[in-house]
Amino acid sequence: MERTIIKKLLEWKNSPYRKPLILKGVRQVGKTWILKEFGRRYYENTAYFNFDENEEYRQFLSQQRMSIVFCRISCWSVDKRYCRKRH
Numbered sequence: 001m002e003r004t005i006i007k008k009l010l011e012w013k014n015s016p017y018r019k020p021l022i023l024k025g026v027r028q029v030g031k032t033w034i035l036k037e038f039g040r041r042y043y044e045n046t047a048y049f050n051f052d053e054n055e056e057y058r059q060f061l062s063q064q065r066m067s068i069v070f071c072r073i074s075c076w077s078v079d080k081r082y083c084r085k086r087h
Contacts, residue, residue: 005034006034006041009021009034009038009042010042
């Protein structure tokens, strides 16, 4: 099973038309684990955000325009101070 999802994630990673990844599924099936493992194997740097457990992250989702949400998440993962100054 792991090889199947890793293969699909690699296809997504290598696509020139790649869009943001949203992984959905029922609880306790390994979504978080596989994404963390994929990030560890195939990226130099990764960022993990748990919107269920952190109120500060959850506020990002209150935006109506997803472009703002992605911008805020991106700058949050790089430099929290930049995000606060720009938005």
